[in-house]
Amino acid sequence: MAYDGKLLYRAKVQFDADKQRRLEQFLQRQEAIYRRQPRLRIIEKELAHTMGRIISGALRAGTNPTPAIRVLRDENLSLQEERRDLLIEMGLATDVLEEKPACPLCGDTGYRDASVCRCLRAYYTRVQKEELSTMLDLGNQSFDTFSLDWYDQKIDTNYGVSPYNNMEYIYDVCANFAHNFHRKGGNLLLTGAPGLGKTFLSAAMAREVNEGGHSVVYDTAVHIFEQFESQKFNRDQDAGDVEDAVHRILHCDLLILDDLGTEMVTTFVQSAFYQIINTRLVTGKSTIVSSNLSPDQIARRYSPQIASRLQGEYQILPFFGKDIRLLKKG
Template sequence: MALTNSQYEQIMHTYEQHRLENEYRRRRRYADIEIKIPQIKELDNEISSLSLQQARRLLEGDESALDTLKKKIHALSQKKLALLRENGYPSDYLELHYTCPDCQDTGYIGDRKCHCFKKAVIDLLYTRSNLQEVLDRENFDTFSMEYYSNSHIDRLTGRSSREAIEIALKSCREFIDTFGTEFRNLLLYGDTGVGKTFLSHCIAKELLEQSFSVIYFTAAQLFDIFAKSTFRREEEAGADCDHIYSCDLLIIDDLGTEMSNSFTNSQLFICLNERILRKKSTLISTNLSLEDLKNIYSERVFSRITSAYTVLRLTGDDIRIQKKLMNRVQ
């Protein structure tokens, strides 16, 4: 997720385009007002003249006249606003309307990156990774309950696969609805091919549309970044780690498919623990059982997950196989 120079320039160019477009719109509004309310231009000319006088007096050291000039300018400005309102226009009609009022379309608030810059980075990276196309296909609108049977009973919970997915969907909706106000984490585990990754994509799309920063990695991709940062000291990977720790939602998909060792175990603990400390939500999906999670990733990792995560078990027949069988029948 570290930006190359060209990617950074692409984002900053977008800000420049916003500024130019918004200034163009402001000038169009002013030109429209000049025709419909000509007194506005007269008032602006008078304000400009008084402002020039104010500057000259200040340079000449005559501070006594400044208060009077300020009052006159204020009175003219109020008259201008009154004219706008009388003619059915909002008070800020002639002002510059920013796409992001917080940073005024610069991307920065002081020397700190604005939240809109953070969102622009995530959007750019998702476009680069082609995940946006996946989210267009896999979301709540395209989610189907037809693959979850009432007759398939989970021996562990005694629930049918339909009951399990209904519980999971309710929890996922609550996770989305309270995101940003309540700190929550999710663990989706269970049988292969029952929609865990699909549900992760559903949540990602909903939160991205609410302007939260969401980053998705398979477990293998995640640990590869940690390895590059730790062993090769790659600057880009180090920046990636910062994004991993700070994004609003981190999705770790297919935990357990990576090559597990002491390094991956320790890095997983550091990642999960750091995000818990920062109150940043994490969603994990895995085909592993809870017992396998405990045995593979140590008691520390298992404790973090069971104490800080809502654990949702999904069961049923592999949906991909069901789809293939249905296609053959058709």
């Protein structure tokens, strides 16, 4: 999974804040127990003091502290038994005074075997969803809220199928893509006029894939190509951020490149687009391209190599019918 440095930092801040909150709550519970039974505080101090004295003595002597710890365990057995009995009398668990990590896999560090632990990854997923929500209406645009009622059931002679049946098929393809992303992945090209549901289904897929714990980047073609241009010509003062953004575009689990065709097409844009498409195909990363252009228009506008890869490696989903936004306004 390719992580965005800024998002991972935000996730770690939230992760550490919750960790600190749990510690404070533990200390408050611990203090409340000590107030109920002051003898427990004394026992804990005696155990801690003896532990520190024996271990430090063993280390100063250059010996293995393990035998000393065994001696400590035996010497303080009566204190431990007394603590246990007092806690049982209070109706509390015998380990209630022990601080335990919320995640036993990483001990609340957020990392395991030099990789992001699943506990911190859950925070990252939430932060990523917040980031996606700045561009997509993830709250309302989901597979559960998608409706076919706005699509005409009259057959379109140009396509030989009704907009309704076509969207029924497209919905199934997009839902299967998202639900089975962890096993299959894939690439989609969504084409058609504005207002037909491309952004809605893109948001639904982004939401589902994100909640599955995968890295998702959603951005417009204009902004994505601007990032590549800034990297190439050093036009951005914060070069590190641009490098991170480009790396994440190329290597995230799912890239959704929206509004292809709204950018000014230059030789550089064609080269950057080819780099994105080719790199992600070679590395097995999934991409969804959404455009108001038809496949033929895309082929004429961009290079033959790009058209070949889109037509050969992407499942093309043509959207047609009446503008749903206008129908809803009417």
